[in-house]
Amino acid sequence: MHVPDGFIDVPVSVATGVVAAGAVAVSLRGARRELDERTAPLAGLVAAFIFAVQMLNFPVAAGTSGHLLGGALAAILVGPYTGVLCISVVLLMQGILFADGGLTALGVNITDMAVVTTVVAYALFRGLVKVLPRTRRSVTVSSFVAALVSVPAAALAFTALYAIGGTTDVPLGQVLTAMVGVHVLIGIGEAAITALTVGAVIAVRPDLVYGARGLSAPLKLRVGGELVDAAPAAPAPVAARSGGSPRTLWATGLVTALVLAGFVSFYASASPDGLEKVAADHGIDKKTEEHATADSPLADYGVKDITNARISGGLAGVIGVGATVVVGSGIFWTVRRRRTANGAGSGAGTVPAGNA
Template sequence: MHVPDGFIDAPVSLAAGAVAATSVAVALRGARREHGGTSHASSYGGDRTAPLAGLVAAFVFAVQMLNFPVAAGTSGHLLGGALAAILVGPWTGVLCISVVLLMQGVLFADGGLTALGVNISVMAVVTTVVAYAIFRPLVKLLPRRRPSVTAAAFVAALVSVPAAAAAFTLLYALGGTTDVPVGTVFTAMVGVHTLIGLGEAAITALTVGAVIAVRPDLVYGAQGLARPLELRTPEGAVIEPVVSTAAPRSARRIGAVGLVAALALAGFVSYYASTSPDGLEKVAHDKGIDSKAEDHAAKDSPLADYQVEDVGDERISGGLAGVIGVGATLAVGTGVFVVVRRRRAAEASRASSASSGSSAETA
């Protein structure tokens, strides 16, 4: 659903850019709270969350390269907002998808540069906020079991995709550069993206379920799911908690597995992805929305269209581009979240110092 330059006029694109910038600024503050936990197995947060968030961004980048068929001549791909929000938190999720969109726009000429604010608003903010707004109440209503989290993730991801399509339609209604009726755009966009949402939901549920199966404490949306076993009397009184002596699977090992999976998906599996136009491209072509589309400012980038310049073999070229993209997204994403984590630690240190000073003065 990457919106190219020329679909939305300049005033609305600028307004969407302001919304995106404000959302990212708010998300940076929110992400500090999400990264402020401890490293205990029973809670989410701590030093491990920065590399985990960077890995989620890289994984989303890789999976977005895997277009899957949804109808005759139409494909779809993961948007990733629901997945990121559930794995690392909604605020951190907004930042993850924003990093992915930035890398795609700057390095790979995927999604217009003047439309970057539109893409972040639609694909990062709307999908993440809508998905988590649905996921959280569902998790509270359903039994506190792993299948419940997976089921809630499925529903949240399913709804988030047509919600993003509706958001694009709203922006088109405000500043579309063509005269296609808004009702026509809405029906076509929401219809095809509901089908794409099924694929999004399946990928999200499978990924969340896989991580929960081995380390539920690494999943933000599963906080409190992993609780120590307890011995109880027949009357129900707790005798003592049962502390498992088995060491949990290393977060680094799981991170390594996730990185290898992302590299394999982007570097190898992506070659077999559907080559049909995605939902927005298909609707834009069929309805005439793309009649005023503009060439991407980075169309001559050495990585444009996910191909490495001067590499003759298409499979090798695309695979190298995917690996480079995963590496770049991982580096930028991890860097952003390391800064967020350090600022959170600095704020906590200042607060602790102020509290100590106040206590000393009182004494």
């Protein structure tokens, strides 16, 4: 759903740029409360993983494909504020290095793909985990539903922005129907990827999943005929928890992202994604402008002057994952250090005790 330059007029692009800048500023402050010495490296990995999975377009209908937006996944794994930053880093890397998503439309894309998806998904996720049984399975199910809803919500947000600042005269009803219809289908794929990823991390290191914190009900003991809360057990050492240290998870995740971007991406669907298809079918793309970095050595996810498509695309994907994890990790490490300098507590959270 990367909006290119020319879809939205200048005033609305500037306005969304202000909204995006404000959201990033608020998220930088909020992320200080979400990140600690264990989760800060994970946040950089989440950004790189989302970058990699976004390269894996999957078919959703005749001649149309979709890809992960990632707002729900990031918010549930590392927190909503950090999630906004993760997606913003991905969009920045894509726009600057790969000419994917317009630079003048960066505010539109951050507002739509980072802010809307994260806010909608995490609000729905928190509501679901409050009413469902307190188990790890509930977290996975809630992740599925939240991710599913977040994608058509982003489609609605784009339609609203287009209604205000669209550069072509297309009936709004047609745009709304087409955008929401195709993105409901894409949302199913988003939901499956999100639930599988969250479930996999919970199975290995549930204490590192932000959305799973505080879900365990206290152990009850019967004393004198009344139920009272038992004293909480001391946390197990990191090495004794399932999955070992966070470094093991980080290394495994990074290798997975590199394999997805460097190898599996070659087999992704070549069909246009939902927004591209709707734009082409309804004339939204009539005033599309050439990307400012269209001549970038990595434009269109290929390395310039390398003629072998498999090698070119795979190398570009590996470079993208590397750049995203370095930039993302640098940002999150800086945020964590500012938190430490301000004397904030670790806020590590509670490990859920429910079983899947």
